[in-house]
Amino acid sequence: QQQVKQSPQSLIVQKGGISIINCAYENTAFDYFPWYQQFPGKGPALLIAIRPDVSEKKEGRFTISFNKSAKQFSLHIMDSQPGDSATYFCAATWGANNLFFGTGTRLTVIP
């Protein structure tokens, strides 16, 4: 079964707007939550990652919010740009390198 649930499946945002992608998990052993960005024809690339001992992590326009009690985490992209149009995957793992990925969100930013 899907260990990490991701929504929405697709998202359309105006340039300058905020893109929000949500993920939920059940396995409380997970201790590392990365987000990956994938452009067509390319492999995924790490965007930002968080561990459950912090509730928020920000890197430039990208922020992860983490809610340990709700077992949810989300990616916020501020001031979204057309160049951000890509597929985004959340993932989780515990004590290892085998990542459990969400199903992906295709983001389109309209100029």
Place this chain on the structure above:
Amino acid sequence: KAGVTQTPRYLIKTRGQQVTLSCSPISGHRSVSWYQQTPGQGLQFLFEYFSETQRNKGNFPGRFSGRQFSNSRSEMNVSTLELGDSALYLCASSTGTVQETQYFGPGTRLLVL
């Protein structure tokens, strides 16, 4: 530094055949992980090799196997191909420290007819 390279980039095979895919990690990286990406199942972990040993394994049948050489290059093999094996196969390299950044290659797209 050169990135992760995968060969071949595209492959067409028929059912019942076997296939070998190759991955060259970033120089100095000792861990290589393999993932299968399909529209239906998404990204799924196959296995990880570290210092020529399989360190972790996903939930795939025994037809999927891999190995790693002393120079950290890795190969994965799929025997008795099925139509459902059509996918993008991605490898990712990292230093080997657990949960360090994994750098993905562009993938090998396999089509099974």
